[in-house]
Amino acid sequence: EVQLVQSGAEVKKPGESLKISCKGSGYRFTSYWIGWVRQMPGKGLEWMGIIYPGDSESRYSPSFQGQVTISADKSISTAYLQWSSLKASDTAMYYCARQIDYGASFDIWGQGTMVTVSS
Amino acid sequence: EIVLTQSPGTLSLSPGVRATLSCRASQRVSSSYLAWYQQKPGQAPRLLIYGASIRATGIPDRFSGSGSGTDFTLTISRLDPEDFAVYYCQQYGSSLYTFGQGTKLEIK
Numbered sequence: 001e002v003q004l005v006q007s008g009a010e011v012k013k014p015g016e017s018l019k020i021s022c023k024g025s026g027y028r029f030t031s032y033w034i035g036w037v038r039q040m041p042g043k044g045l046e047w048m049g050i051i052y053p054g055d056s057e058s059r060y061s062p063s064f065q066g067q068v069t070i071s072a073d074k075s076i077s078t079a080y081l082q083w084s085s086l087k088a089s090d091t092a093m094y095y096c097a098r099q100i101d102y103g104a105s106f107d108i109w110g111q112g113t114m115v116t117v118s119s
Numbered sequence: 120e121i122v123l124t125q126s127p128g129t130l131s132l133s134p135g136v137r138a139t140l141s142c143r144a145s146q147r148v149s150s151s152y153l154a155w156y157q158q159k160p161g162q163a164p165r166l167l168i169y170g171a172s173i174r175a176t177g178i179p180d181r182f183s184g185s186g187s188g189t190d191f192t193l194t195i196s197r198l199d200p201e202d203f204a205v206y207y208c209q210q211y212g213s214s215l216y217t218f219g220q221g222t223k224l225e226i227k
Contacts, residue, residue: 035216037164045156045164045207047216059214062120095163103170104211105154109163 002026004034004096004110011116012086019082020113022096029077030054033099035106036070036081040092050099051079086117121146123208123219131227138195140222142208147188152211155184155193158221159204167206168193200226 007021022034035050049060053072060070072079079096094113097106122145132138142153150171156164166175168184171191181196195202203226208219 037218044221045158045209045218047209047218050216061215097164100166100169102151103154103173104152104216105166105169105209106156106164107166107169107175109165112163 002098002108004098004108006094006096006110006113009114009116011118013119014086014088014117016086016117017082017084018086018115019080020094020115022079022081022110024077024079024098027098030074032101034072034079035097035099036068036079037095037097037106038064038092039095039112045095048081048094053077053079086115088117088119090115091117120215121148121210121212121217123210123217125206125208125219125222127222128220129223129225131225132198133227134198134200136198138198138202138224140193140195140206140224142186142191142193142219144189144191144210146212148191148210148212150187153184153186153191154209156207156209157202157204158207164207195224198224 005023036048038046048064049070051058051070053074058070069082096110098108100107124143126141153171155168158164172184183194205221207221
Protein backbone atom coordinates (compact mmCIF):
# COMPACT_ATOMS: atom_id res chain seq x y z
CA GLU A 1 0.00 0.00 0.00
CA VAL A 2 1.27 3.42 -0.98
CA GLN A 3 1.23 5.71 2.03
CA LEU A 4 2.79 8.69 3.76
CA VAL A 5 2.96 8.53 7.54
CA GLN A 6 3.65 11.72 9.44
CA SER A 7 5.10 12.23 12.90
CA GLY A 8 2.82 12.95 15.84
CA ALA A 9 1.33 16.13 17.22
CA GLU A 10 3.65 18.70 18.76
CA VAL A 11 3.18 21.36 21.42
CA LYS A 12 5.94 23.96 21.50
CA LYS A 13 6.70 27.38 22.94
CA PRO A 14 7.41 30.47 20.83
CA GLY A 15 11.07 30.63 19.85
CA GLU A 16 11.60 26.87 19.98
CA SER A 17 12.76 24.84 17.01
CA LEU A 18 10.90 21.91 15.47
CA LYS A 19 11.33 19.29 12.75
CA ILE A 20 8.40 17.14 11.66
CA SER A 21 8.64 14.14 9.38
CA CYS A 22 6.82 12.34 6.59
CA LYS A 23 7.80 8.74 5.77
CA GLY A 24 6.85 7.21 2.46
CA SER A 25 6.31 3.53 1.79
CA GLY A 26 4.93 1.27 -0.91
CA TYR A 27 6.52 3.16 -3.80
CA ARG A 28 9.89 4.46 -5.04
CA PHE A 29 10.31 7.43 -2.70
CA THR A 30 13.09 9.02 -4.74
CA SER A 31 10.97 9.29 -7.89
CA TYR A 32 8.16 11.57 -6.69
CA TRP A 33 8.10 15.14 -5.44
CA ILE A 34 6.80 15.59 -1.87
CA GLY A 35 4.96 18.80 -1.04
CA TRP A 36 4.05 20.40 2.28
CA VAL A 37 0.70 22.11 2.86
CA ARG A 38 -0.41 24.22 5.81
CA GLN A 39 -3.96 24.44 7.11
CA MET A 40 -4.52 26.92 9.89
CA PRO A 41 -7.46 26.22 12.23
CA GLY A 42 -10.74 26.59 10.35
CA LYS A 43 -8.98 27.84 7.21
CA GLY A 44 -8.04 26.63 3.74
CA LEU A 45 -5.02 24.91 2.24
CA GLU A 46 -1.75 26.76 1.59
CA TRP A 47 1.14 25.31 -0.39
CA MET A 48 4.43 25.81 1.45
CA GLY A 49 7.04 24.11 -0.66
CA ILE A 50 8.13 20.91 -2.34
CA ILE A 51 11.17 18.65 -2.54
CA TYR A 52 12.41 15.97 -4.89
CA PRO A 53 13.98 13.32 -2.64
CA GLY A 54 16.04 11.91 -5.49
CA ASP A 55 18.39 14.91 -5.47
CA SER A 56 16.91 17.10 -2.69
CA GLU A 57 16.00 19.91 -5.09
CA SER A 58 13.48 22.09 -3.30
CA ARG A 59 11.20 25.02 -4.11
CA TYR A 60 9.32 27.30 -1.76
CA SER A 61 6.24 29.45 -1.85
CA PRO A 62 7.28 33.10 -1.55
CA SER A 63 5.08 33.24 1.56
CA PHE A 64 7.17 30.61 3.31
CA GLN A 65 10.64 31.19 1.85
CA GLY A 66 13.04 31.81 4.72
CA GLN A 67 10.44 30.80 7.31
CA VAL A 68 10.82 27.03 7.02
CA THR A 69 13.28 24.49 5.63
CA ILE A 70 12.29 21.42 3.66
CA SER A 71 14.69 18.50 3.46
CA ALA A 72 14.74 14.78 2.77
CA ASP A 73 16.73 11.68 3.67
CA LYS A 74 16.28 9.25 0.82
CA SER A 75 18.05 6.48 2.70
CA ILE A 76 15.06 6.24 5.04
CA SER A 77 12.38 7.51 2.62
CA THR A 78 11.56 10.49 4.81
CA ALA A 79 10.90 14.15 4.12
CA TYR A 80 11.08 16.87 6.76
CA LEU A 81 9.69 20.30 7.49
CA GLN A 82 11.52 22.37 10.07
CA TRP A 83 11.39 25.68 11.86
CA SER A 84 14.28 27.36 13.67
CA SER A 85 12.12 29.69 15.75
CA LEU A 86 8.41 29.02 16.04
CA LYS A 87 5.75 31.70 16.37
CA ALA A 88 2.21 31.42 17.68
CA SER A 89 1.03 32.01 14.11
CA ASP A 90 2.67 28.70 13.09
CA THR A 91 -0.11 26.87 14.93
CA ALA A 92 -1.70 24.73 12.24
CA MET A 93 -2.12 21.28 10.74
CA TYR A 94 0.68 20.41 8.34
CA TYR A 95 0.24 17.84 5.59
CA CYS A 96 2.79 16.21 3.34
CA ALA A 97 1.59 14.95 -0.03
CA ARG A 98 3.01 13.10 -3.02
CA GLN A 99 2.87 14.80 -6.40
CA ILE A 100 1.82 12.56 -9.27
CA ASP A 101 3.75 12.47 -12.52
CA TYR A 102 1.04 14.15 -14.59
CA GLY A 103 -0.62 17.39 -13.70
CA ALA A 104 1.31 18.58 -10.64
CA SER A 105 -1.45 17.45 -8.30
CA PHE A 106 -1.17 15.50 -5.06
CA ASP A 107 -2.56 11.99 -4.98
CA ILE A 108 -1.36 10.57 -1.66
CA TRP A 109 -1.55 12.61 1.55
CA GLY A 110 -0.16 12.05 5.00
CA GLN A 111 -2.55 12.05 7.95
CA GLY A 112 -1.32 15.47 9.04
CA THR A 113 0.75 16.72 11.97
CA MET A 114 -0.85 19.24 14.32
CA VAL A 115 1.61 21.82 15.59
CA THR A 116 0.53 24.03 18.50
CA VAL A 117 2.72 26.95 19.52
CA SER A 118 1.73 28.55 22.79
CA SER A 119 3.44 30.14 25.73
CA GLU B 120 1.20 34.39 -8.55
CA ILE B 121 -2.07 33.02 -9.90
CA VAL B 122 -5.02 33.52 -7.55
CA LEU B 123 -7.88 31.03 -7.63
CA THR B 124 -11.33 32.24 -6.56
CA GLN B 125 -13.96 29.63 -5.81
CA SER B 126 -17.68 30.24 -5.80
CA PRO B 127 -19.95 30.03 -4.07
CA GLY B 128 -18.35 30.08 -0.64
CA THR B 129 -21.11 27.83 0.68
CA LEU B 130 -23.55 25.73 -1.31
CA SER B 131 -26.65 24.31 0.41
CA LEU B 132 -28.23 21.45 -1.51
CA SER B 133 -30.24 18.29 -0.91
CA PRO B 134 -29.04 14.75 -1.59
CA GLY B 135 -29.85 13.55 -5.08
CA VAL B 136 -29.54 16.91 -6.83
CA ARG B 137 -26.74 18.23 -9.03
CA ALA B 138 -23.96 20.41 -7.62
CA THR B 139 -21.87 22.82 -9.66
CA LEU B 140 -18.76 24.38 -8.12
CA SER B 141 -16.73 27.09 -9.83
CA CYS B 142 -13.01 27.94 -9.78
CA ARG B 143 -11.85 31.09 -11.55
CA ALA B 144 -8.17 31.93 -12.06
CA SER B 145 -6.62 35.40 -12.18
CA GLN B 146 -4.54 34.30 -15.20
CA ARG B 147 -4.75 31.50 -17.71
CA VAL B 148 -4.07 28.05 -16.23
CA SER B 149 -2.98 25.09 -18.30
CA SER B 150 -5.72 22.48 -18.13
CA SER B 151 -3.05 19.91 -17.40
CA TYR B 152 -2.38 21.63 -14.10
CA LEU B 153 -5.82 22.12 -12.55
CA ALA B 154 -6.98 19.74 -9.81
CA TRP B 155 -9.89 19.36 -7.40
CA TYR B 156 -9.82 17.95 -3.86
CA GLN B 157 -12.42 16.98 -1.29
CA GLN B 158 -11.81 17.43 2.42
CA LYS B 159 -14.02 16.14 5.20
CA PRO B 160 -13.71 17.30 8.83
CA GLY B 161 -10.71 15.78 10.57
CA GLN B 162 -9.39 14.21 7.38
CA ALA B 163 -6.64 14.97 4.90
CA PRO B 164 -7.68 16.22 1.46
CA ARG B 165 -8.46 13.62 -1.20
CA LEU B 166 -7.64 14.07 -4.87
CA LEU B 167 -10.78 13.91 -7.03
CA ILE B 168 -9.84 15.36 -10.41
CA TYR B 169 -6.54 16.21 -12.07
CA GLY B 170 -5.73 17.57 -15.50
CA ALA B 171 -9.03 19.50 -15.18
CA SER B 172 -11.16 16.49 -16.16
CA ILE B 173 -9.43 13.20 -15.26
CA ARG B 174 -10.91 11.33 -12.33
CA ALA B 175 -8.38 10.05 -9.83
CA THR B 176 -8.27 6.36 -8.97
CA GLY B 177 -11.37 5.15 -7.16
CA ILE B 178 -13.39 8.35 -7.62
CA PRO B 179 -17.05 7.70 -8.52
CA ASP B 180 -18.20 8.77 -11.97
CA ARG B 181 -20.75 11.18 -10.50
CA PHE B 182 -17.77 13.53 -10.11
CA SER B 183 -16.66 15.33 -13.26
CA GLY B 184 -14.42 18.27 -14.05
CA SER B 185 -14.44 20.63 -16.98
CA GLY B 186 -13.19 23.99 -18.14
CA SER B 187 -10.18 25.70 -19.62
CA GLY B 188 -8.26 28.96 -19.55
CA THR B 189 -9.46 30.79 -16.46
CA ASP B 190 -12.78 29.06 -15.72
CA PHE B 191 -13.09 25.56 -14.34
CA THR B 192 -16.01 23.60 -12.92
CA LEU B 193 -16.48 20.60 -10.67
CA THR B 194 -19.86 18.90 -11.13
CA ILE B 195 -21.36 16.27 -8.88
CA SER B 196 -24.23 14.78 -10.86
CA ARG B 197 -26.32 13.39 -7.98
CA LEU B 198 -25.30 14.26 -4.47
CA ASP B 199 -24.71 11.40 -2.11
CA PRO B 200 -24.81 12.09 1.64
CA GLU B 201 -21.07 11.35 1.80
CA ASP B 202 -20.34 14.17 -0.69
CA PHE B 203 -21.04 16.96 1.79
CA ALA B 204 -17.59 18.38 2.48
CA VAL B 205 -15.27 21.22 1.52
CA TYR B 206 -13.90 21.28 -2.03
CA TYR B 207 -10.70 22.98 -3.17
CA CYS B 208 -9.28 23.66 -6.60
CA GLN B 209 -5.51 23.83 -7.07
CA GLN B 210 -3.26 24.95 -9.91
CA TYR B 211 0.40 24.77 -10.82
CA GLY B 212 2.21 27.38 -12.89
CA SER B 213 5.62 29.09 -12.98
CA SER B 214 6.93 26.67 -10.33
CA LEU B 215 4.24 27.78 -7.88
CA TYR B 216 1.19 25.96 -6.59
CA THR B 217 -1.92 27.72 -5.30
CA PHE B 218 -5.22 26.55 -3.83
CA GLY B 219 -8.58 28.23 -3.98
CA GLN B 220 -10.18 29.27 -0.70
CA GLY B 221 -12.66 26.39 -0.83
CA THR B 222 -16.39 25.81 -1.30
CA LYS B 223 -18.32 24.24 1.56
CA LEU B 224 -21.04 21.92 0.32
CA GLU B 225 -23.63 21.51 3.06
CA ILE B 226 -26.88 19.59 3.41
CA LYS B 227 -29.98 21.71 2.91
